[in-house]
Amino acid sequence: MLKTLTQRNDRGFTLIELLVVIAIIAVLAALILAALSSAQKGSRDSRRKSDLNQYKTALAQYAGDNNGNYPTQATATGMTNANAPYSALTGTYMTNFIDDPKTAGNYSYVAPSGSASGFGICAPLERNTSNMFAVGPTYSGEKANATCTAQG
Secondary structure (H helix, E strand, O other), X not given: OOOOOOOOOOOOOOHHHHHHHHHHXXXXXXXXXXXXXXXXXXXXXXXXXXXXXXXXXXXXXXXXXOOOOOOOOOEEEOOOOOOOOHHHHEOOOEOOOOOOOOOOOOOEEEOOOOOOOOEEEEEEOOOOOOOEEXXXXXXXXXXXXXXXXXXO
């Protein structure tokens, strides 16, 4: 039987159909990547909060063993193994140095100048960049300003 010009025996997809499917997949991938980025920021913020609360617990144990005094150092921005409070906590109160999950040295430790009656450990948050998470002897939470202060 002869086929006419209007009868086609094509069983594949047209170029337009393929391009539409590729465009839909690209839009969905972009949406998923945006959601994943936000979830990663939230995960790192949760880890920061947990880390700072671990420091708070270790410092409370340190103070309990040292007549209520905390390690003194006016400011230790960019906490490392060598500076306060970690150097005072090594071994007895903490076994591992805990640092920011994204930017090393992003935690800061502040003690009242010339006093060992309080401390503040702070970390900037990624999800809400105008806030930071701070802990002190009697405080743990988000602060709306970008300055880390010692809590009494």
